[in-house]
Amino acid sequence: GQNIDQPTEMTATEGAIVQINCTYQTSGFNGLFWYQQHAGEAPTFLSYNVLDGLEEKGRFSSFLSRSKGYSYLLLKELQMKDSASYLCAVRSGGYQKVTFGTGTKLQVIP
Amino acid sequence: DTGVSQNPRHKITKRGQNVTFRCDPISEHNRLYWYRQTLGQGPEFLTYFQNEAQLEKSRLLSDRFSAERPKGSFSTLEIQRTEQGDSAMYLCASSLGPEGPLSYEQYFGPGTRLTVT
Numbered sequence: 001g002q003n004i005d006q007p008t009e010m011t012a013t014e015g016a017i018v019q020i021n022c023t024y025q026t027s028g029f030n031g032l033f034w035y036q037q038h039a040g041e042a043p044t045f046l047s048y049n050v051l052d053g054l055e056e057k058g059r060f061s062s063f064l065s066r067s068k069g070y071s072y073l074l075l076k077e078l079q080m081k082d083s084a085s086y087l088c089a090v091r092s093g094g095y096q097k098v099t100f101g102t103g104t105k106l107q108v109i110p
Numbered sequence: 111d112t113g114v115s116q117n118p119r120h121k122i123t124k125r126g127q128n129v130t131f132r133c134d135p136i137s138e139h140n141r142l143y144w145y146r147q148t149l150g151q152g153p154e155f156l157t158y159f160q161n162e163a164q165l166e167k168s169r170l171l172s173d174r175f176s177a178e179r180p181k182g183s184f185s186t187l188e189i190q191r192t193e194q195g196d197s198a199m200y201l202c203a204s205s206l207g208p209e210g211p212l213s214y215e216q217y218f219g220p221g222t223r224l225t226v227t
Contacts (some may be wrong), residue, residue: 007196011210042220043153097166100153
């Protein structure tokens with residue numbers, strides 16, 4: 001089976017940097033996603049990592065270490081609109097099944 | 111609007127009734143997924159289609175659940191004899207095949223919120 005762990009809640013200040021960690025245990029790892037989900041809305045894609053290293057996309061960056069089963073999402077220059085849940089999800093094997101973590105609810109405060 | 115659409119957006123039903131939801135994926139996407147999400151949890155995989163073929167189905171999906179994608183375009187998810195535990199948001203997502211760097215990105219629809227009373 002698969003196990004994905006991420007913190008339940010985090011609070012950060014507007015303009016600051018926050019790092020949301022995700023650890024996973026899976027067989028046949030084949031990629032890790034980060035999604036953003038605002039309350040009452042559908043998840044929206046942020047990043048996809050399949051190789052080790054850092055992927056940067058504007059204010060958001062995502063890091064993957066396959067040997068450690070570890071990823072993080074880095075959000076810079078936080079804005080109030082970044083308050084949302086951030087979902088870590090793992091794709092395994094040759095299948096298209098994607099397993100989501102429970103999400104980290106981020107609250108950005110002034 | 112060329113995104114994923116789902117109908118209805120909300121459904122309230124009495125326990126024991128059958129319900130059917132529809133998902134229209136992005137037109138060029140050959141892969142379609144169904145997920146269920148409850149409050150405070152991440153989406154939970156239910157099933158996956160590539161074109162019209164249902165290639166994977168979660169063991170969590172009981173016999174009361176069935177999904178179809180008859181022509182490889184829209185899909186329906188039916189729940190028979192609904193139970194209160196079926197109350198959740200049902201999300202549909204679609205993606206392209208294996209070609210291209212963003213081919214695994216799943217685009218989610220707005221979801222159908224089911225309430226079983």
